[in-house]
Amino acid sequence: MIINMKMQLYxxxxxxENHVIGLNNSLPWHLPDEWTHFRKVTAGKAFMMGRKSFEAPDALHSEYRNVIITAHPPAQAEPHVEYAKDISEAIALLSDETDVFILGGASIFQQMLPLAQRMYLTIIHAQVEGDAYFPAFDPNDWHLASSEFHDTDDAHAYSFSMNxxxxxxPE
Structure with missing residues (x-):
């Protein structure tokens, strides 16, 4: 897999806290301020994700460009949506981009983790039930550049940290 040197994968x-990222193809929480953060960070950027993540009822899509990894693309693509059969093809489709955000799901995160330069990883300070998990990663490979804590309030049942x-x- 060849990644153009100007492309940054995020x-x-x-x-x-127990690495859950989903339950029944939806997020197991509702955190409006975290969504605002997501929109601010990803505005105008290209997204790469698996088909189930794209089709999730609470999925966020790029108004600019979405590359969906699936073995079974539909006959007709929606506006701003392209399909790739695997990660290599997705990266090739996105080769002219400088910033690409990887949105999941679990298997896409697992495959992309070694290639990512940054992780915008919100930690929900709770143990929740789920059926999709973020992959384990070695914290020694990463530097925590920033962290913003958000406490519970009327709109947020869980506290969380946007990291x-x-x-x-390499040294």
């Missing part, structure tokens, strides 16, 4: 996800991790350069 994982963006929210997970519970930015930057991959450490």
């Amino acid at each position: 994982i963006i996800a929210a997970m519970s 930015l991790y930057v991959r450490k350069q």
Whole structure:
């Protein structure tokens, strides 16, 4: 797999303390301020995700460009949507982009984790039930560049931290 040197791959996800990212193809929480953060960070950027993540009822789509990884693309694509059969093809389709956000699901995160330069990873401060999990990663490979804590309030049942991790350069 060849990645153009100007392309930066960023994982963006929210997970519970027990690494849950989904339940029945939806998020197991509702955090409006986290969604606002997501929109601000990803505005005008290209997204890469698996088909189930794209079709999730609470999925966010790029108004600019979405590349969906699936073995069974529909006959007619929606506006701003392209399909790729695997990650290599998705990266090739996005080769002219400088910033690409990887939105999941679990298997896409697993495959893209070694290639990502940054992770915008929100940690939900709770143990929740789910059926999709963010992959384990070595924290020694990452530098926590920033963290913003958000407490519970009337609109947020869980407290959470919006973290930015930057991959450490090899020494």
